[in-house]
Amino acid sequence: MDPLSSNRAELKxxxxxxxxxxxxGKSTVFNALTGLxxxxxxxxxxxxxxxLGILSLDHGEAHLVDLPGMYSLSAQSPDxxxxxxxxxxxxxxxGTPDAVLIVADAxxxxxxxxxxSQILELGLPxxxxxxxxxxxxxxxxxxxxxxxxxxxxxxxxxxxxSRSEGIGALRSALDRTLRHPRAPRxxxxxxxxxxxxxxxxxxxxxxxxxxxxxxxxxxxxxxxLVLERLRAAAGAEVAERLSEARAVLGFATESLAAADARxxxxxxxxxxxxxxxxxxxxxxxxxxxxRLVSHPLLGTALFLGVMALVFQAVFSWATPMVDGIDxxxxxxxxFVSRQLPEGALASLxxxxxxxxxxxxxxxxxxxLILSVFIILLEDTGYMARAAFLMDRLMRFCGLSGQxxxxxxxxxxxxxxxxxxxxxxxxxxxxLATILAAPFMTCSARLPVYTLLISAFVPDKSLAYGLxxxxxxxxxxxxLIGILGVWxxxxxxxxxx
Amino acid sequence: MSHLSNRKAQSASxxxxxxxxxxxxxxxxxxxxxxxxxLAQRIMQLGLIAGAMLTxxxxxPAGDPIEINVFxxxxxxxxxxxxxxxxxxxx
Numbered sequence: 001m002d003p004l005s006s007n008r009a010e011l012k013x014x015x016x017x018x019x020x021x022x023x024x025g026k027s028t029v030f031n032a033l034t035g036l037x038x039x040x041x042x043x044x045x046x047x048x049x050x051x052l053g054i055l056s057l058d059h060g061e062a063h064l065v066d067l068p069g070m071y072s073l074s075a076q077s078p079d080x081x082x083x084x085x086x087x088x089x090x091x092x093x094x095g096t097p098d099a100v101l102i103v104a105d106a107x108x109x110x111x112x113x114x115x116x117s118q119i120l121e122l123g124l125p126x127x128x129x130x131x132x133x134x135x136x137x138x139x140x141x142x143x144x145x146x147x148x149x150x151x152x153x154x155x156x157x158x159x160x161x162s163r164s165e166g167i168g169a170l171r172s173a174l175d176r177t178l179r180h181p182r183a184p185r186x187x188x189x190x191x192x193x194x195x196x197x198x199x200x201x202x203x204x205x206x207x208x209x210x211x212x213x214x215x216x217x218x219x220x221x222x223x224x225l226v227l228e229r230l231r232a233a234a235g236a237e238v239a240e241r242l243s244e245a246r247a248v249l250g251f252a253t254e255s256l257a258a259a260d261a262r263x264x265x266x267x268x269x270x271x272x273x274x275x276x277x278x279x280x281x282x283x284x285x286x287x288x289x290x291r292l293v294s295h296p297l298l299g300t301a302l303f304l305g306v307m308a309l310v311f312q313a314v315f316s317w318a319t320p321m322v323d324g325i326d327x328x329x330x331x332x333x334x335f336v337s338r339q340l341p342e343g344a345l346a347s348l349x350x351x352x353x354x355x356x357x358x359x360x361x362x363x364x365x366x367x368l369i370l371s372v373f374i375i376l377l378e379d380t381g382y383m384a385r386a387a388f389l390m391d392r393l394m395r396f397c398g399l400s401g402q403x404x405x406x407x408x409x410x411x412x413x414x415x416x417x418x419x420x421x422x423x424x425x426x427x428x429x430x431l432a433t434i435l436a437a438p439f440m441t442c443s444a445r446l447p448v449y450t451l452l453i454s455a456f457v458p459d460k461s462l463a464y465g466l467x468x469x470x471x472x473x474x475x476x477x478x479l480i481g482i483l484g485v486w487x488x489x490x491x492x493x494x495x496x
Numbered sequence: 497m498s499h500l501s502n503r504k505a506q507s508a509s510x511x512x513x514x515x516x517x518x519x520x521x522x523x524x525x526x527x528x529x530x531x532x533x534x535l536a537q538r539i540m541q542l543g544l545i546a547g548a549m550l551t552x553x554x555x556x557p558a559g560d561p562i563e564i565n566v567f568x569x570x571x572x573x574x575x576x577x578x579x580x581x582x583x584x585x586x587x
Contacts, residue, residue, distance in 0.1 A: 072541045076534050110567045114541055223534035254546065255532045261540035262547070278568065296557040388572055392558040395574075401561075 014178050015063045015094055016055070017086055019119060020103035021112050022069030022425065025131045028161040029103050030066050033171065038064075043091065048082045057175040064101075065094060071111070073118040074221040074257075078427075081225045087122060088213060099125040099177050106136035106143060106158065109276060113268045114261075117188060120152060122213070125181040127155040127173055134160045140279035147275040153184035188263050192216055192256070195245050202241070208234050219246050220260045293385045303389055306382070307408055310373045314366050314412040315443060321365035329358030363415045370409050370416035377405070378423065397482075398489030400426070403433040410440035436488065439481040449477055513585065515564065515578035518552035524583035525549055531580045543567050544581055 020026040030038070034053030043050050051066035067086055068079040075081040082091075089096030100119055104112040109130075120126055128148070136143065148156045155173045159166030187193050196215040203210045210230065218227040219242060231239045250256050293299050333350045340346040377383045383405070391401030399407070402424045410417030417437045424430040441449075453470050460469045518524060526548045529536045543566050544550070550566040560575040573581075 071538070074537060074541065076538065108569050111543055111569060114543075221534075222532060222537045254528065257532070257537040258529060258540055258546070261537070262545045265543065265545050265548070294554055294556075294563070300557060384572075388561060388563065389556055391574070392556060392560045 013054070013061050013063050014098035015065060015096075016099045016101055016174065016178075017065050017067055017097040018101045018103060019067045019083065019087075019115065020069060021071055021105065021108075021115060024069070024103050024105040024108075024112065025161045026066065026069060026103045029101075029129055029131060029159065029167075029170075030064060032161050032164055032167045033174075034064055043082050048079050055171070055174070057171055057178070059175055059179060062098075062174070062178060063094075065097070070115065072115055073217070075217060075225040076221065076223065078225075081229075084217070084226070087119070087124070088211060097124060099127065099174070099181065101174065102126060102128045103131050104128055106130045106133050107139050107141055109143070110265075110268055110272060113271070114264055116152065117186070117264045117267060120154070120184045120186045121188065123183045125154075125177050125183050126152075127157065127177050128152060129161075129166075129170055130156055130158045131161050133158045133166075134163070142277045142279075144275045148271070151271045151275070153186065188267055189216075189220075189260055191249060192219055192260075195219065195249055199241060199245055203234070203238065206237075208238060210234065210238070215242070218242050219249065220256050222255070222257050290385075293382070294388065299385070299389060303386060306377075306386070307405075310370070310377075310405070311408055311412060313373060314370050314409055314416065318365035318369055322362055325358065325362045325364070329354060329362070333358075363413065366413045367416040367419060370420060374405065374420055374423065383423065397436070397485045399433055399436060399485075400424070400429045403429065403436070406433050406437055407440055410437040410442060412443050414438050414440065414442050436485045439484045439488075441478045441481045449474060512582050515550075515552070515573070515581040515583055516562070516575050518583070520552055520554050522552045523549065523586045524552070525586050527582040527584050529580055530582055535577065536580055539573070539577060539581065542571060543569075544571075549586065550583075 018026060018030055030051065030053060033055050037055075038051055038053035041050050041052065042048065048068060053064040053066070055062045055064045065086060067083040070080050070083060073080065073084055073087075075084050085091055086094060087097060087100065100122070102116050102119055104116060116128065130143070130145070130148075143158075145156050145158060155177065157166055157170045157173050159170055161167070193212070193216065196212040196219065199215050200210055200212045203215075214226050214230060217224060218230055221227065227239065227242065230242070246256060250259075254262070293302060333354045336354065337346055337350045340349065374383075377386070383402070386404060387401030389401070390404040394401050394403055394407075403421070406417045406420040406424075408417075409420055414437050417440070418434050421430050421433045421437070424433060453473055457470050457473050461467065462469060462472070512527070513524070514530070515524070526544050526546055528546050529540060529544075548566055550564050553563040553565050553570065555562045561572050562575065562578055563570055563572050565571075
């Protein structure tokens with residue numbers, strides 16, 4: 001049945017799932033296709049974000065569902081589990097997708113094709129948007145789209161989503177795929193597929209309906225969530241049969257997971273040997289910058305300089321704007337209270353609304369400044385280098401390298417610092433950073449500390465006038481905050 | 497799981513090199529993975545399969561994490577993760 005037929009009685013839009021590795025420009029492609037017609041929600045029962053958009057095509061409209069970025073369908077995290085559920089049609093209000101759009105990074109095709117190889121085996125109509133063609137070109141990578149289309153058995157559309165190049169061709173390809181759906185025939189691990197089919201039949205006779213694809217995943221993945229879910233839903237006997245099958249399928253010298261990975265990369269390497277040519281020039285200056293930035297001495301010095309700049313910016317550059325907003329709030333409050341008679345209404349407006357909104361908006365300058373820096377650092381790729389340098393130190397406190405910038409910013413103000421934890425991919429790391437951020441003494445506490453110290457700590461100096469006792473106590477208060485994070489980490493060492 | 501015990505016996509006897517033992521600039525070929533868990537699977541799915549050629553690019557100041565180049569792209573690994581990858585030197 002043609003899903004785009006304009007049968008007014010059943011006006012149901014077809015659904016296209018969008019998948020891809022993290023950082024391939026999936027969101028950019030999604031936005032280019034849907035424009036403003038999108039909304040963000042959660043998948044039921046899990047804290048995984050879902051973005052749903054509406055796409056206008058030549059012959060009708062379609063729903064676009066953005067799935068979390070992932071490297072493979074091995075469901076080892078809630079994100080990947082949800083993606084699997086969507087692709088297998090297990091999310092009630094979405095149903096089975098009518099097509100899957102894979103967004104791939106043309107400059108990194110080898111790694112990107114791993115996920116593609118798994119998607120192509122699902123039996124759904126697929127097409128590939130080859131994004132970041134400009135980056136590939138600048139790195140001297142040439143790709144044969146024709147060859148890729150032949151091997152992947154689907155349409156491959158080169159795009160540069162950030163410049164909206166190729167989006168029109170992508171739209172037409174999506175339209176064609178929906179009107180003439182054709183699923184690729186690919187089975188890279190036929191032995192596993194067969195075993196899964198046999199097991200599924202066996203389970204059905206036991207009265208348990210288990211999808212063969214779930215069985216495949218449960219067999220291949222180590223510590224996967226699919227196996228856990230099957231064990232919980234279908235009982236220990238199912239799990240036992242699966243381990244037996246696994247032992248039989250396992251090759252003598254490697255696990256099923258290793259065999260699966262190896263098989264896929266052999267397939268990928270065969271394709272790319274023909275479809276991709278690289279000329280190793282032009283990596284030149286990027287590599288030179290890298291060497292400077294990651295150099296143990298120079299890199300660390302540069303890193304300290306950059307962090308000092310960010311800290312200084314959030315701490316002091318925002319001050320005039322903060323003062324301005326403060327003054328504005330006060331003047332507005334006074335003006336309004338002069339116009340209104342004293343009483344509950346005046347109090348509601350002045351002390352409630354104006355003061356309330358004002359006390360939130362006053363954080364805006366610091367949040368904006370920090371956001372600008374984070375965007376700059378992330379887009380130049382420096383964020384990854386900074387995380388690389390700081391990872392070991394941060395792990396000492398049970399955090400990861402990516403937590404460094406949020407934690408540093410929290411010395412200025414914890415509000416933008418916590419908002420900056422968005423960049424941390426791992427949900428546990430993110431939560432740990434959010435909990436640890438307020439321990440970093442923020443600038444708002446300084447007046448309180450100063451007051452208490454001048455009241456209770458004698459104005460003595462040590463080391464012949466070089467160190468002041470009051471200054472040391474202030475430093476001590478800062479260090480106690482940092483120590484608190486370490487204590488927190490030690491006390492919950494079981495989790496880390 | 498016979499293949500696991502096989503692997504463990506091998507790594508005990510033959511002084512096998514892991515990714516963590518390499519120095520900057522050295523090239524190596526992946527032989528296999530010493531562990532068989534979710535993390536190992538993730539690393540293999542990123543390209544560190546048996547037979548893959550890689551170059552050890554650099555280590556962070558504290559020696560951890562490390563950066564390697566495999567299949568033409570950069571990958572950063574913690575030392576604990578690198579210790580799981582068995583390699584053999586290539587000229």
